[in-house]
Amino acid sequence: MLKLDVLNLAKRFGARKVFESINFSLTPGESIAIVGPNGSGKSTLLRLIIGLNIPTKGKVVFSDDGEPLEFDAYRRRLALVSPYLSLYGSLTGKENLRFFAKVNGDNISDQEIDSLLAQVGLQGRGEDFVSAYSSGMLQRLKYAVALAKNAEILMLDEPSANLDESGKEAVSDIIESRRKNSILIIATNEKEEYALAERQCQLGQ
């Protein structure tokens, strides 16, 4: 079984300490909300967990049945939606979906693309260039890309950023549909989103 261990993690940018001694473990079905004010290091913690930043101290281990996984092995099983992650403005929504699926090793059919777009409420807009999308539509497309990956580790940084009411509903549907089989990590400072996860990890104290 997949498992994530965050062990005594600390990050420092020069003299500035972002956080220290962060500890938690998650298995599929479990969820955690990383909460804290702006600048408390929520996004930094997510990057450290993904392995795209080097911790000052401590470590992050993804393991499967006790076997530690290499970056490329758990990367395939991980999806992220974040304000720091963007999609290609010079490609259409469909081209984005097709590209990300292909470089990840999957051929995705047109029906699958259509159903993904419908799931995030972007039906009929798949042929438009992403540069012409509104920020809410872009956020929806990010969910479609994350869903296409069929990931067991779902990381959401500010999950409902830029979304309207129907978008927020679509997101909570997605989260509920994935909750049982996924490790869910949500970084947020919205009070009502704390409830999306069972546990909390408070930063910035």
Next chain:
Amino acid sequence: MPSGNVNWVSKVLAVTEKDIVSEFRTRYAINAILMFALVTLTVISFAVGAFSPTKEVMAALFWIILFFAAMSGLAQVFIKEEESGTALALKLASDGTVIFFGKLLFNLALLFALTVIVVPLFIILLKTEPANWLFFLYAILLGNIGLAGATTIIAAIVSKATIKGALFTVLSFPVLMPLLIAVIEITKSAFLGGVFKDIAAPMQLLVAYDVVMIILSYLLFDFVWRQ
């Protein structure tokens, strides 16, 4: 490293194709590179217009044009991804090696597009012509592979820095020194019309340089990319 139902080569080509499609739609890098090449070429044409420089000088001038034009555009492959925020999506979407070779192929395509335009202009404007086209072809082929092969990882390094454009040239120059020296020697021979014995040594060095730099970049790329 095949995985899923798409093989490794198709993944690499998907990255290159994506960049080429984007490039055709936005003309982000090619315009800068071509304009830079044209400007340098014009300046050189004016400068040498009054007198006729030797073939040796011509060979050096040719590579100065290519070097500086390449410096203005090759870093874009990663800077663009980093600045638009798509780098993070790409890092999660595929293995570092796929990205590296995809970007390397795109930079190569960019360089060959540049050469195809610069070579005829150089010949017309500077009224010179290689005496040995085969040697000239060798120089361009191996030179371009080396330029792209050695600087793709530098582009990835520079894309994380707070200053990017100027830094790319500063970091690339010491790395490209051996390449430029060897390739200019072959080009000299091409302009003067030598025999293969003259260029055997720089050819060997150039082939070794291209292979070593690409393998080295491939080995080190993950350290840079996973940041």
Next chain:
Amino acid sequence: MIWKLLIFLAMSFVVVMAFVTPSPMNPANTLGPVDVYRIFYFHVPQSWVATLAFLMSMFFSIRFLQTRNMAFDIKAVTANRLGLMFAILATVTGSIFAKMTWGEFWNWSEIREVSIFILLIIYGAYFALRSALPDPDQRATLSAVLSIIFAVSAVFLIFILPRIYPSFSQHPTDSVVDKSGKLTMGGTVSLIFFTSLAVFTALFVWIYDLSIRLQNIYEKRLLEDK
């Protein structure tokens, strides 16, 4: 403290002896004034230390990437800093010698001058990159990668440079050993030279050790205070 004293005494010995003994060069073979050749006692050890520092920083860069231990980054950057300092010293002493004997401070057809020029550019590029990266962990990784790439490209340069500057080199090559590898120096000259070599190396090691300890204290206090 004892090291500081020893280095001081040995350095004084070298400086005094370099000027009171006869010039290391046989006056019959000189190009310029024979006294200029005394610079050899300083220039060669400085070049040697610059090379040593360069190799050390390559080694520590590789070790850093293997272990991700920040201590290796501190070692690599300290070696590079001192390497830059000694490379500048060697360039200056070399230039003075060049001016006095060959009439020019700088000569592009001299392979060693070109090499040290490239070495200075490499150091410059290394520090330019470091100053453009705010995150220390990222800075350590990326500059280590760059160091390794530079080292490999320097190996290619060693092969290619003699090709373009094949025969015409005025730089004395037989000042320490002759072509068959035998020592060319007489007793006094060799005593001063090897003392100088040792004392410059000791000076480098002493400053290097001091900087590392200083950095470590600084790092430790950062971790404790905030």
